Amino acid sequence: MSARVSLGALAGVVGFLAFVEFTSGVLQGYYTPMLTDIARHLSIPDADVNWLEGTQLMLSALVVPAFAKLGDMVGHKRMLLISTALTAAASAALPFTDSFPVFLAAWALQGFYVVWLPLEIALIWSRTRGREGRAVLTARAAGLLVAALEIGAISGALIGGALVDALPLQLVLAIPAVAVVACFFVVLFGVRESPETTGGRLDTVGLVLISLALLSFTGGLSLLRINGPTDLFSWGVTLIGVALVVPFALWELRHHDPLIDVRMFRSPALGPVFLTAGLFGVSVLGSQAPLSTFARTDPTVAGFGLGTTGFQTSLIIGIYLIAMIIGALLFPAISRLVTPRVTLIGAAVLVGVGFLLFVPFHSAYANVVMNMVVVGLGSGALVAALPAAAASAAPATQTGVATGLTNSVKTVGGAIASCAFGIALFQGSLGAEGGGQTAASFSGYLTVWIVCGVTALVAAVLLVFVPKQAFTDAAADVAEASAQV
Known part of the structure; x- marks a missing residue:
């Protein structure tokens, strides 16, 4: 079976889904440079920013299993439309409140966008059934989707960072809703439904x-x-x-x-993938708010931090996301040279090493950028690889569920980390000590970096035990043949 797949075939599979992921990226990058400004707007300390991240991740963990299963049952496009409509409504509510509980509820509901990527990968896998080089095609499509996601995140971070320094916050918060509404109509008119659905009852x-x-x-x-x-x-x-x-x-x-075939967790290929997704969620999701607030912290007051403006913070995020794009696009090429399993191991090691570099190197802007480039290369490969690997190793009737589980487990890991990191950052913070400031504690930031680094390295060790030919076309063909017996 040839590993060469034409660009035309790939474009036919991906289609308008790239715009969906671009919009997802805008949502993920846009708010990060302004988290400190949002905290001031809502009159909450920096440590409480983790509540926004934690509640959104909690809701994401709840909705992904249902939406992934319903995607297999009634169509992945249909569930994309529903989740996009819910995300648009939540995004539109954010500019109209300065109440923390109301803002928190709308922010949490905005988390429906997390189901987009697993639904898209499942749709791509379904539409490539019978094509030569199916696993390679799905990996390349996943890489392109993640590249679109990160380009959107870069655009969102740069635009958000620039606008928050120049415009009223309420006006800045209104812009993402426009992008999500546009995304809804792109899905409605540009995305074709999955060719096969399983039907049944939820x-x-x-x-x-x-x-x-x-x-x-x-x-x-x-x-x-x-x-x-x-x-x-x-x-x-x-x-x-x-x-x-x-x-x-x-x-x-x-x-x-x-709803979830728990036997998949016993699979020698899928089990480690799900565990890796959970451990990866600790760093890719749980560390976002701490990294932003660390960069914005004034070193002349707190004794640490970079004291960056919103735009300077967005530049760090932008460089990190460029590294993620490179990692996502390199994943299928490196997988062909070695194997998908070895590529996943290498990506997890990069994430672990990058975060551990923060422990000695964190006092200068260049230090933080260097660390985030290393983390970004590994993270980009993992974001693209995990749902594609799950799709190739899952039973034919559980593709959406398997890809969704990578996101569900990832969001659970991120939610756990967000809560734990919030506790770590609050202990010993300037605000807790009555200093009248809201900066978190330096020991808390050290905890964040060490935990993110160690969990990524543990994930690399787990992937060593995955079968050597996992996530290849040969393995996928065996899985489908077994499912038909």
């Missing part, structure tokens, strides 16, 4: 069980952040969430058409 019992588990678990983490790590009630709520996974798994094993 496993509502499984959805309720996993939702209760995730709500209890992430809610317990949030209570730990409020009440402190010694609060027994908060730990109890968190542990209840973990315990609720057991009845969910037992129900899914008995169900003829489960």
